[in-house]
Amino acid sequence: MTEKIVSDIINSNVFVIEKNCNFIIIDAGAKVDTVKHIIENISKKYSLADGKANVLGIFLTHGHYDHCFFVQDYANTFGCKIYASKFAKEYLQNPDYNYSEGKFKIEDFSDFQFLDGDGQICLEDFKISYYQLGGHSKSDVCFLIDDEIFVGDVLIGRNMGRIDLFGGDKAEMKKSLEKLVKINYNVMHSGHGEDNSKASQDKVAKLWIKFLGR
Ligand SMILES: [Zn+2]
Numbered sequence: 001m002t003e004k005i006v007s008d009i010i011n012s013n014v015f016v017i018e019k020n021c022n023f024i025i026i027d028a029g030a031k032v033d034t035v036k037h038i039i040e041n042i043s044k045k046y047s048l049a050d051g052k053a054n055v056l057g058i059f060l061t062h063g064h065y066d067h068c069f070f071v072q073d074y075a076n077t078f079g080c081k082i083y084a085s086k087f088a089k090e091y092l093q094n095p096d097y098n099y100s101e102g103k104f105k106i107e108d109f110s111d112f113q114f115l116d117g118d119g120q121i122c123l124e125d126f127k128i129s130y131y132q133l134g135g136h137s138k139s140d141v142c143f144l145i146d147d148e149i150f151v152g153d154v155l156i157g158r159n160m161g162r163i164d165l166f167g168g169d170k171a172e173m174k175k176s177l178e179k180l181v182k183i184n185y186n187v188m189h190s191g192h193g194e195d196n197s198k199a200s201q202d203k204v205a206k207l208w209i210k211f212l213g214r
Contacts, residue, residue: 002148003038004189005030010066012191017145019125021046023055025078026143026150027191028071036077056123059130060084061152061191063091063139064165065100075111083121085132086114087167088139097166115141133180135173136161147186154180155201156190160208174212177205 005014012029016038023039043053055078060068063084075082084092091097092106121128129144133154140161142151153161154176163173181202188196196204 001042002189003042004195005034005038007031007066008034010069012066013189013193015150015189016042017126017148018042021053022124022126023053024123024126024128024145025055025058025074026189027061027067027152028058028074029066029069032070032073032077035074054124055080056126057121058082059128059143059150060088061141061143061150062137063088063098064137064153065095065098065104067152067191068092068098068106069100069104072106072111080111082112083115083130084112085139085141086116087134087137089114091137091139091167099165131179131183133176134167135163135169135176137165138167138169140176142180142183144183144185147184148189149183149185149187150189151180152191154190155188155205155208157193157196158204160204160212170212174209177209177212181205181209 001018003016007029010029014030015026017024039053057080058074071082095102095105115130118131130141133140133142136153140152140154163170185198188201
């Protein structure tokens, strides 16, 4: 089961995914109480005392502040690790790179596990495949869980993510979109806006690949 929460302050998506009353969270732009409430409600269906839930990890799609702002609250509340690209660190450390206008930076990375390249993480019943997809930032990584992919700002509906921000790169974005088209999934969850199917997003990606190749 996947639940989407739209952050009321920065309009980014947070996803809570549940399997057998274990949870993982993708991105951290919504207040921790909102996320906790959703998790407790799902847990209640399992008649667990006090809706006690087990969050196995928080996964960050990239280091921009609107996707990470509350991540330390999440880690403290749920007592779990944060997974992010190894390139996310310089964004999280520096408000100029994460675009928080001085409001957000992380100094203590003890809860973090940094991901290098592509790979897979297994947590209880979750198999989470991850793929580095630079271009929007250096730190973009998408997560594939069963037939659902979480792409952050690489592709948002019919738009490609911005490539004019710190670490953005046209050639990298082209490579990332080519890589994305080759991944099998049914539903794409973006960092903002609505979900889309692979059929529609393959068309969108191919148009941007053409555009970027000019
Ligand atoms: Zn972004």
